[in-house]
Amino acid sequence: MNPSDFALALWPHSASASAAETDHLIWAFTLLTVLLVLPIFAGITFFAIRFRDGRQVNRTYKGNRDRQLELGWMLIPFALTLIFFVWGAQMFVAHKTPPADATEIQAIGRQWMWKFQHPGGQAEINDLHVPVGEPILINMISQDVIHGLYIPALRIQMETLPGRYTQLWFKADRPGTYRLLCSEFCGTDHSVMDGLLTIMTPSDYQTWLAHAGSSEGLVNGGKRLFSAYGCSGCHEGTSQVRAPSLAGIFNRPVPLEGGGTIIADATYLRDKILNPNNNRIAGYKQVMPAFKGVLGEDDLLRLVAYIQSLGPDTETAR
Ligand code: CUA
Numbered sequence: 001m002n003p004s005d006f007a008l009a010l011w012p013h014s015a016s017a018s019a020a021e022t023d024h025l026i027w028a029f030t031l032l033t034v035l036l037v038l039p040i041f042a043g044i045t046f047f048a049i050r051f052r053d054g055r056q057v058n059r060t061y062k063g064n065r066d067r068q069l070e071l072g073w074m075l076i077p078f079a080l081t082l083i084f085f086v087w088g089a090q091m092f093v094a095h096k097t098p099p100a101d102a103t104e105i106q107a108i109g110r111q112w113m114w115k116f117q118h119p120g121g122q123a124e125i126n127d128l129h130v131p132v133g134e135p136i137l138i139n140m141i142s143q144d145v146i147h148g149l150y151i152p153a154l155r156i157q158m159e160t161l162p163g164r165y166t167q168l169w170f171k172a173d174r175p176g177t178y179r180l181l182c183s184e185f186c187g188t189d190h191s192v193m194d195g196l197l198t199i200m201t202p203s204d205y206q207t208w209l210a211h212a213g214s215s216e217g218l219v220n221g222g223k224r225l226f227s228a229y230g231c232s233g234c235h236e237g238t239s240q241v242r243a244p245s246l247a248g249i250f251n252r253p254v255p256l257e258g259g260g261t262i263i264a265d266a267t268y269l270r271d272k273i274l275n276p277n278n279n280r281i282a283g284y285k286q287v288m289p290a291f292k293g294v295l296g297e298d299d300l301l302r303l304v305a306y307i308q309s310l311g312p313d314t315e316t317a318r
Contacts, residue, residue: 016171025091098137109149109182181195277290
């Protein structure tokens with residue numbers, strides 16, 4: 001059955017180990033909360049009835065406090081909740097640390113659809129096909145307002161922001177079709193900004209990739225744009241104009257004019273292409289034209305993928 005048929009799926013099937021662990025954490029924390037809260041409510045009810053107005057009971061205060069008991073009911077619940085702090089923090093770190101060998105899929109959120117692109121250039125809209133058992137990293141950005149990519153079956157969600165790349169990764173372990181949604185109110189058609197996630201066996205995924213068709217891979221597309229927009233004229237070895245070589249620059253610190261460094265991550269490179277006047281590089285005259293309004297988000301993703309693909313610095317730009 002199509003998962004969209006379940007309009008109100010409050011507890012959808014989980015499709016990854018980390019989703020199952022998230023469920024365990026939620027259940028365990030709910031159970032602990034109930035165990036800690038029940039005695040309090042039972043006590044309130046008991047004393048409210050026993051000492052209610054007009055009842056003949058002994059109301060003298062005996063003053064027999066038990067410090068150990070009081071410390072116990074403060075420290076034991078505190079220690080128990082700390083277990084969840086450690087457990088949750090571990091899951092958070094794992095959630096924020098994608099494995100190095102993850103397959104990277106690019107996503108663009110816009111009013112009101114999701115665009116996905118696979119490394120080979122295969123593109124899809126409001127549909128995402130991924131292989132089971134392999135780590136998948138989704139690198140995403142918004143073309144307009146803030147959206148949120150939400151995949152309930154994987155218990156994961158991440159905002160897509162204009163002007164900044166954000167990431168999400170998962171390793172699905174249950175083939176099937178699941179829903180993906182926008183979780184951030186983004187305008188009139190927010191409620192229909194959804195799609196389907198299809199988790200397939202690796203061989204089915206390869207077949208799907210072959211049939212999905214693509215004229216060029218992401219990196220090759222970036223390389224083509226790099227020449228077409230004249231970037232290679234300055235940033236490659238034969239250049240007349242002094243411009244930094246981009247080989248091996250990805251995710252490395254670069255020195256800034258006026259001191260300090262900045263990590264040349266995807267967001268930085270994207271911004272540098274659009275607004276070269278920002279964060280000027282030490283030792284180079286700023287002569288690069290701005291590409292703001294010239295390049296769309298998908299072309300920017302291609303260019304960044306190409307720069308990322310450039311190996312260690314082998315040629316100089318001088
Ligand atoms: Cu996009 Cu809500």
